[in-house]
Amino acid sequence: MGVDAAYEGMCECQILDHDADIYASWLKEYQVHGSVYGVIPAKRLVHKPLGEWSTEEIRVEGDHITVTVNGQVIVDGNIRKACKGHNVAPDGSNENPYTVDHRNHPGMFNKTGYISFCGHGEGLKIRNVRILDLDK
Helix, strand or coil: CCCCHHHHCCCCECCCCCCCHHHCCCCCHHHCCCCECCCECCCCCCCCCCCCCCCEEEEEECCEEEEEECCEEEEEEEHHHHCCCCCCCCCCCCCCCCCCCCCCCCCCCCCCCCCCCCCCCCCCCCCCCCCCCCCC
């Protein structure tokens, strides 16, 4: 709440049409749909045509994250292993050699927090959201 979820939150799982013209000139590999933003790049998928619904499951068990879109696993990784345990730069600088985006992610190892849906503008529709607490 009130912070940049990509860095202060446990993870930001990217939801966007990475093939849209608006992203063509600047989108990085760690920003494609399904990526654990800046930490674990997703396998690039081909989206369904505009107007067709997709299904997505984001499963977080401790430090392990799996993202499945339309039955295809596009992320299957451990955030702690991905950054070799360094969510922030060991030397205290803002340049973190252990993350794909070379940024600090101080909230990456959070065990509690919020779930939010953030966007870059108009056009995203989400339905039938279900959240299951795996600890219960």
